[in-house]
Amino acid sequence: MILCIDQVISPELLSRVRTTLADAAFRDGRETAGWHARTVKHNQQADGRHPAIAELHKEIAKGLQANPLFQMAARPRRMKPLMFSRYREGMSYGNHVDDAIMATPQGAMRTDLSFTLFLNDPESYDGGELLIDSTAGEQTYKLPAGALILYPSSTLHRVVPVTRGERLAVVGWVQSQVRDPLQREILFDLDNTRRQEFEANGKTRTFDMLSKSLANLLRMWAEI
Numbered sequence: 001m002i003l004c005i006d007q008v009i010s011p012e013l014l015s016r017v018r019t020t021l022a023d024a025a026f027r028d029g030r031e032t033a034g035w036h037a038r039t040v041k042h043n044q045q046a047d048g049r050h051p052a053i054a055e056l057h058k059e060i061a062k063g064l065q066a067n068p069l070f071q072m073a074a075r076p077r078r079m080k081p082l083m084f085s086r087y088r089e090g091m092s093y094g095n096h097v098d099d100a101i102m103a104t105p106q107g108a109m110r111t112d113l114s115f116t117l118f119l120n121d122p123e124s125y126d127g128g129e130l131l132i133d134s135t136a137g138e139q140t141y142k143l144p145a146g147a148l149i150l151y152p153s154s155t156l157h158r159v160v161p162v163t164r165g166e167r168l169a170v171v172g173w174v175q176s177q178v179r180d181p182l183q184r185e186i187l188f189d190l191d192n193t194r195r196q197e198f199e200a201n202g203k204t205r206t207f208d209m210l211s212k213s214l215a216n217l218l219r220m221w222a223e224i
């Protein structure tokens with residue numbers, strides 16, 4: 001399942017992120033890529049050790065925690081610390097698959113889902129689409145500032161060369177409580193349906209039965 005979520009962070013936070021990143025120190029993105037991805041990765045990343053950057057990471061992570069769609073679709077068990085990336089004119093990230101196991105300060109994690117949170121307006125740069133190779137063919141995504149795309153880490157994907165302007169984004173990875181993508185999708189559908197039922201009719205018997213099934217499927221499938 002590939003999911004696009006609008007307005008994951010507020011316009012106010014978005015403008016603070018842009019202001020901070022305008023003065024931030026960026027490093028060569030190859031430093032954090034696996035050995036094969038390194039050969040095709042041409043971008044820059046903000047140094048997360050800087051306190052202002054670390055604070056923004058925290059605020060964005062809070063936004064993700066508070067976002068019901070992100071939580072329902074990803075069911076995060078572990079997350080890689082966020083990363084700000086920048087692509088200037090001529091930069092790109094060629095076809096690659098993300099590492100299956102990544103290091104975090106708390107130990108290793110499996111990557112089930114990858115995400116990109118777009119930080120500047122699509123009209124302000126040319127190129128820079130995220131292109132995902134799926135069984136339905138190649139799909140390209142270039143979302144409004146503040147919107148996020150969540151996609152399976154198992155895919156081959158790339159960032160198309162930027163030919164004008166600058167592409168800023170936050171990228172991150174999730175290990176889900178539910179490893180199997182089909183099971184995760186069933187839980188997502190059930191959770192969405194029970195929320196729609198609640199909004200339309202309140203806490204009905206149908207809502208209760210959907211909640212019960214959701215909870216019991218989670219008992220069967222969740223790793224915590």
Ligand SMILES: O=C(O)CCC(=O)C(=O)O
Nearest residue numbers: 093098116130159169171
């Ligand atoms: O910036 C993006 O949209 C994706 C970047 C990416 O594929 C990666 O960092 O592994």
Ligand SMILES: [Fe+2]
Nearest residue numbers: 096097098157
């Ligand atoms: Fe990637």
